[in-house]
Amino acid sequence: MPDPLVTAPQSPARLKRHLLGRTIRKLDRRGKYLLFELDSNELLVIHLRMTGRLTRTQLPLTTAEKPHLRLMLRFADNTALVFHDTRRFGKSFILAATGAGAYWKKLGPEPLESSFNRKYLYQALAKRKRPIKSVLLDQAIVAGIGNIYADEALFEARIHPLRPAGDLDAEEIQRLVRSIKATLRRAIRLQGSSIDTYRDARGRKGRFQETFTVHRRQGEACPVCKDIVQKIKVGGRGTYFCPRCQS
């Protein structure tokens, strides 16, 4: 049975009941949510949060695969999709096809799609007083940017994380759109960031963390101007920036 915390607020039994005997018809993604489209027209939704890992494995599980196991989907060919999560922050739930549209409505556009452009971001930021860093992490503005990528994109765009979002001018917004897309594309090419436990579906580490410019580099020299990278808190999140490059 799944870990009740992972299925909450739904029960583990409910998740099992909706998955038993089903076929996964299609895989998709929306923001940070992974979508498994079932032949019942329902969606199994999984969010990995910080320490979640989703891997395909042969059964039976080895001893090494048992710790922190939160959810396991066993397939007819004796393989399984296993969800490991040390901090139990990850979530999984069943979404009815009829309710799916309403659920995803609260998410902003995909950052790598053309609908996320300077025109969109300009109107989305207008009159907002929150720090730009907090706005980039707001999934209703743009879906899928996490703490690492916000820091790296703001550095590349040379924008201070505390700048009130509505104060950015058109040129800065254009730089920001470009740096967000470039940062995410680069991170995807390097298969993500493995600071902690992240591994891809084949169990491999990402390499983007090896190329961080400012994130988690407080006290080190900025790769552009050699000034010292600073760490502050913005919206409760650790935030790293170069005080000289990012004004």
Add this chain to the structure above:
DNA sequence: CGTTAGCCCTGCTGGC
């Protein structure tokens, strides 16, 4: 409506 603070979790880090 816009915004912020607090909470959930647990393994690791940093400071003493």
Add this chain to the structure above:
DNA sequence: TGCCAGCAGGGCTAAC
């Protein structure tokens, strides 16, 4: 060297 408070963070809710 050993201990333990505090950090890490995405998204939700409550409160202002």
